Amino acid sequence: MTTVGFLYPGHSAEDDYPRMEALFGIDIRLAVVHTDIGEDAHRVDALIEMGSPDRLAEGVAELRLAGAQSVVWACTSGSFVYGWEGAHEQTRTLARAAGLPASSTSFAFVHAARELGFERVAVAATYPEDVTGHFTAFLKSAGIEVVADRASGIITAAEVGTWEWDQVLALARAGDHPEAQAVLLPDTALHTAAYVPELEEALGKPVLTANQVSVWEGLRLAQRKVWAPKLGTLFASRE
Structure with a gap:
């Protein structure tokens, strides 16, 4: 059994995780622990507080008890707002607290x-423009060219969590660009x-x-490779 632990802020789209676990159909468990979201706002100061070490550390013990072999802070905006170096320090702190390999979305x-x-991507974000800009800057720090970015101006995760297929498709199409090799939808x-x-x-x-x-x-x-083409190109290789 491979168990992966996720620290997920609040309650919005956490049911994606049991859905993905069921798609794998093998001995993989995705354990989700909810962190205190604080203020539900796609605003830089609120996001920095959401990703603070104390908030993340609160969920670590529960994931260890669940047998997690790795931990992911499942919040994109609550990590990239720290910047490239700050986000590295965030995950290092999380790894020390958990005693496990750790990363973020x-x-x-x-x-x-x-x-x-x-090498070239387009970003289709639910966030306001300034927060989307932080994600674009984060990707550029990683050497990834962002050929287009789309900001939707949604303030709360709660509202994003109500979006259905038509809205998700419209967002992806609006954010796409002919030169992009892939489209990224960054909101957990x-x-x-x-x-x-x-x-x-x-x-x-x-x-x-x-x-x-x-x-x-x-x-x-x-260190677990999974083939699950129903989750797209990323999971479609058997290598």
Whole structure:
């Protein structure tokens, strides 16, 4: 049994995780512990507080008891707002607290893009423009060119969690760009686990979504490779 632990802020799209666990159909467990979200706001100061060491440390003991072999802070905006160096320090602190390999959704996007050889991407974000800009800057720090970014201006994760297929598809299409090798949907509050293949078919290119890459990253840290084409290109290789 491989168990991956996720620290997930509040309650929005956490049901993506049992959905993905069921798709694997093998001995993989995705253990989710909810962290205190504080103020539900896609605003830089609120996001920095959301990702503070004390808030993350509160969920670590429960994940250890669940038998987690790796830990992912499943919040993109609550990591990239710290900047490239700050986000590294955040995950180092989390790893020390957990005594386990640790990462965040922001780094999951970077590692997934590198795994697939993407150099140019488009960002389709639910966030306000300034927060989206922080994600774009984070990707650029990783050497990934952002050829287009789309900001939707949504303030709360609670609202994002209500979005359904039509809205997710519209967001992805609005954020796409002809020069992009892939489209990135960075919000873990957005339900996407049921939609990835359909999004890729509609756009004609790979799509990376926050909860999808978070799971891939946790499995990577646990040194477990999984083939699950229903989760898109990222999980479609048997190598």
